[in-house]
Each structure stands twice: as C-alpha cells, then as structure tokens.
Amino acid sequence: MADAPRIELIGLCKSFASTPVIANVSMQLHGGNSHVLLGESGVGKSVVLKCILGLLRPDQGSVLIDGRNLSKMKRAFLDRSGVLFQGGALFDSLPVWQNITFRKLHGSDRLSLHKALMLAEEKLERVGLGKEVARLFPVELSGGMQKRVALARAIAFDPEFLFFDEPTSGLDPIKSVAISRVIRDVVQDRNVTALTVTHDMNCVRAVAEGVTMLRCGKIYWEGGLTDFVSNDNAYISKFSEGHRNLQDDHR
Amino acid sequence: MKLMNPLVVPVLVGRFSLSVLARVGRAFRFVADVFMAMLLPPYYCKEFARALVVIGYNSLPIVALTTLFTGGALALQIFSGGTRFNAEAAVPSIVAIGMVRELGPVLCGLMIAGRVGSAIAAEIATMRVTDQIDALETLSTNPLRYLVAPRVAAATLVLPCLTGIGDIIGILGGYLVGTTRLNFSPAEYLDHTMRFLETGDIVSGLAKGALFGSIVALCGCYCGLHAGKGARGVGTATTRSVATASILIIAANYVMTELFF
Ligand SMILES: Nc1ncnc2c1ncn2[C@@H]1O[C@H](COP(=O)(O)OP(=O)(O)OP(=O)(O)O)[C@@H](O)[C@H]1O
Ligand SMILES: [Mg+2]
Numbered sequence: 381m382a383d384a385p386r387i388e389l390i391g392l393c394k395s396f397a398s399t400p401v402i403a404n405v406s407m408q409l410h411g412g413n414s415h416v417l418l419g420e421s422g423v424g425k426s427v428v429l430k431c432i433l434g435l436l437r438p439d440q441g442s443v444l445i446d447g448r449n450l451s452k453m454k455r456a457f458l459d460r461s462g463v464l465f466q467g468g469a470l471f472d473s474l475p476v477w478q479n480i481t482f483r484k485l486h487g488s489d490r491l492s493l494h495k496a497l498m499l500a501e502e503k504l505e506r507v508g509l510g511k512e513v514a515r516l517f518p519v520e521l522s523g524g525m526q527k528r529v530a531l532a533r534a535i536a537f538d539p540e541f542l543f544f545d546e547p548t549s550g551l552d553p554i555k556s557v558a559i560s561r562v563i564r565d566v567v568q569d570r571n572v573t574a575l576t577v578t579h580d581m582n583c584v585r586a587v588a589e590g591v592t593m594l595r596c597g598k599i600y601w602e603g604g605l606t607d608f609v610s611n612d613n614a615y616i617s618k619f620s621e622g623h624r625n626l627q628d629d630h631r
Numbered sequence: 632m633k634l635m636n637p638l639v640v641p642v643l644v645g646r647f648s649l650s651v652l653a654r655v656g657r658a659f660r661f662v663a664d665v666f667m668a669m670l671l672p673p674y675y676c677k678e679f680a681r682a683l684v685v686i687g688y689n690s691l692p693i694v695a696l697t698t699l700f701t702g703g704a705l706a707l708q709i710f711s712g713g714t715r716f717n718a719e720a721a722v723p724s725i726v727a728i729g730m731v732r733e734l735g736p737v738l739c740g741l742m743i744a745g746r747v748g749s750a751i752a753a754e755i756a757t758m759r760v761t762d763q764i765d766a767l768e769t770l771s772t773n774p775l776r777y778l779v780a781p782r783v784a785a786a787t788l789v790l791p792c793l794t795g796i797g798d799i800i801g802i803l804g805g806y807l808v809g810t811t812r813l814n815f816s817p818a819e820y821l822d823h824t825m826r827f828l829e830t831g832d833i834v835s836g837l838a839k840g841a842l843f844g845s846i847v848a849l850c851g852c853y854c855g856l857h858a859g860k861g862a863r864g865v866g867t868a869t870t871r872s873v874a875t876a877s878i879l880i881i882a883a884n885y886v887m888t889e890l891f892f
Contacts, residue, residue: 435765455771463769469762483770486777487673533770 384447386411386573387541391441392431394424401427402597404441412571414564414587416578416605418619419594425577426466426545428594432575433463433543457541462534466545466577468526470518470533476500477514480533503532508558524551531559535566542566542574548583560586581620585609593619661853665783668775675781682785686747686848690793693746697738698797702730702804710813722813723823726805731828731836732891735798737884739790740843744876748851751782752872755855756865764856774856783848790844791837798836835891842887843880850876 385408402424430436443450477500507528548556593601809815854872
C-alpha cells in the first residue's frame, strides 16, 4: 500500500470542558480500504468520526483529505461522503423515502419524485426492508429498522467515502450478519474508502481490512485483521473474544 | 486572615464582560448569516409554505381570542377613566389607536413567542440532540438555509398579517362592549373609531409586527441550534427562546415607538 492515504488524521486532540476525550490520534485510511475503529464504550470513537467529518473542530491536529486540509474542502468532501450516525439521525418530519433520497430532493440536480421513490425502494431492498416501508415515517419504525434506513441513506448515492457508526448495534444476529455483508459488498464493489466504528466482532471480521483500537482516548493498537484476531495481547484478546470469556465464567 | 488578591475583582469583571460580548457577537453573526442565507439560493419553498401554515394559519385562534378580550377590557377601562373628566366619547378612538399602534403588535408578538417560538426551539433542539443537524450537514444541506431561513422569512411576513387581523378583532371587541355595555350607538362608535385613526398608526403597528416576527423566529432557531445535551437541553432551549424573545419584543417595542413618535 504505497499509494497516498485518502484520509489522514494527524495528532487529533479534543477535550470537552477541559476533560480530554481523545489525545494525539493519528490514522491513515487508504482508497478501496475498509477500516474498523474499535474501543470500549465512551472512549471517543464517535468523537473521532465527527472530527473527520468536520462536525467537531479538534483542539489540535488536522484532518487531511487527499492531502488537503479538511477545512478548505469540507463541502466537496461531504458531497462525496455517506454517513450512518450512531442513533440513525433520520429526519422525523419526512417519510422514509425522502430521508433516503434527501440529498437529491432539492437543488439544481434534483430527482423527480417518482425516480426518488423508486431509488429509495431499491435501496430499502438492499438493506433487507420491504417497499412498504418507504412511505412510513421514522417514528413508525423499530430501532433496528431505523438503523437500516439510515444505512440505506448513507449508501444511496454511491459515495466515495463511507462512515458507519455502530451499524449493527440494535440488530438481531441474523440481520447484523446481513448488514455486515451489505457493507462489505458496497466497499468492495465500488472501491470506496470506509471507516466503521463497532464493537461487534462478527462485523469486524466481515468488513475489516485494517483495525485501529482506541484505549483511554489514545491509539492502543493498529494493524491488519488477521494480526488482530490472532493477537495474544491480553486486552485485545479479551476484547475480540468477549463472548468466550463469558462462557468460561459460566463453566 | 488571608488577604484576597486585589486583582480578583477586575479579572472577574473582565471575564464576565468578555463572555457577554462574545455572546452578543455570536448572536449578531447568526442574524447576519441567516439574512445571507435568505437571499442566496437554494430556496426551500416547501419548508417555507409549511412554516407559513404553522406560524400564521394555526395561530389565528389564539390571536383572535387574545385581542378580542383585550379590546373589550380596554373599552371598559378607558370608559371608567374617561368619565372622570367627561371624555367618554374618546373611548372608540383610544381603543382603536391603542390597539393598532401598541397592543395589537405586542400581544401578537408575545402570543407567537409562546406558541410558535417555543415550538421552533423544541423542534430544532431535538434535531440537534439526535444528530439530525449534523446529518443535514453531511447531506450537503446548510441547516441555516433549510431550517432557519424559511422559518424567519415566514414569521416576518406572517406577523404583520396576524397583527392586522388582531387589530380588527380588538377593535371589534371594543365595539361589542361599547355598544352593549356603554350605550354607544353602532354608527357613533364606528364613526369615532375611524375619524382619528391615521395611516401612520397602522403602518407603524404592522412594521412592529414584522420586527417581532423575525425576533421570535430568530430566537427560536438560535436557542434550538445551540441546545445542550439530552431532554434537559431541549427544555432549556425552549424556555430560553420564549424568555429571550419576550424581553426583546418589549424592548424593541419601546425603541420602535420612539422611532415612530
Ligand atoms: N458534545 C459533547 N459534549 C461533552 N462531552 C462529550 C460530547 N460528545 C462526547 N462527549 C464525551 O466524550 C466521550 C466519548 O464519547 P463518544 O461518543 O465518542 O464515545 P464512543 O466511543 O462513541 O462510545 P460508544 O461506543 O458508547 O458510542 C464521552 O465520555 C462523552 O461523555
Ligand atoms: Mg459512539
């Protein structure tokens, strides 16, 4: 992987009310690569994601997109990005199909309403939801369905950059495998640069090529997926084999 | 006893004034950004139409009831005051002038601050705490253009209309009380109402309405966008928007009255 990184984080630091959350986080994401960001709950994964998207301004450090500073090209970068927020963040005043096609409902290159509806139905099918969901409102959906609609919105217009914050939380095991597959396929089909935040090891195994692990707001471990799962570092194996630890306790 | 550092007081005063100035600066910057957003495309016509209905049409009952009763009460009060120096005949014109220049716009502004400003703040604050504002940005949509500009434009246009309607209903309230309780004949009451009312009175009242409308919507949107975390953040944003809008309306009313004096 000698090519230049598409997204590069250099020494990001961020505090809230003088409580440091992340400190000196540096990372590189390469084109066509699917990267996973791991870490305990509350360690600052979502904060890193929001810094990359320019939704939070880091106290120190910078984010480079294709070698240029994010602040100079935030608009263009977001135009080419798809984001799944941890809570879904669907617009509850709009029906599902308008949520999915929101990006192309206004402005000069807008879709006709009929085309938008068709496209939304197609994307819903992709994430395992029926066409009838298109006309419902987000409040009429279960949490897991909202998550999948949010995923459909993130991948709707073939973005170059994809960011998923806990895509499989709140889903049953069967659906989370299916969703992990959707993410893997999207990433492989179109050579996108993807960053997934998750705790779900099945999802990690399905989508990750590279893994970065945060601990106490700092980068604790970085490497490839195979190294990660076969790692004998106590903390990492505790993390990657959490379900087995529980079984042991039980015995 | 340990002596207090004599610099503590000036430091605190300085810090306080800096934070106040920063807040005022942020608010003015917000207003400027919103007006820029209103002038430049894209325009979200559907949002604008929805805001017109929510702010204008749905507020008609509350405005009508408030002004109707206030007009009636005003007629009674002026009559009881007027009898002390034989000025009962002035009731219709004072009701009309008081309603059109002062009470119509102020009552409409305050009622809309309570009904619409709070709703705007709560809606936008909920969007803030559930990441919907962030989602808007990542979907290449400027929240100022999509959420704020349509609401501010709608409120600024609709409040003068509500004020006009409120004026008429307030005068009607005075008329009903005047003709049923105070022995005015209908023709006499209407004649006195119209005789002293000038175009300037009406225009100044409607201009106040427009200003109050933009104050309500701007306060609602600003407090909503800057909401803190969770349900408490939404609650605080809502309270703050109503309190700020009400105070600003009362203060702006004085300033406008001086201008039109
Ligand atoms: N806007 C904010 N204001 C204040 N503190 C915040 C804010 N956002 C995040 N934090 C704090 O930063 C820390 C990290 O939060 P973050 O949401 O990034 O965790 P996370 O790693 O995504 O956890 P989870 O896996 O539970 O989603 C938390 O302790 C949180 O309290
Ligand atoms: Mg998170």
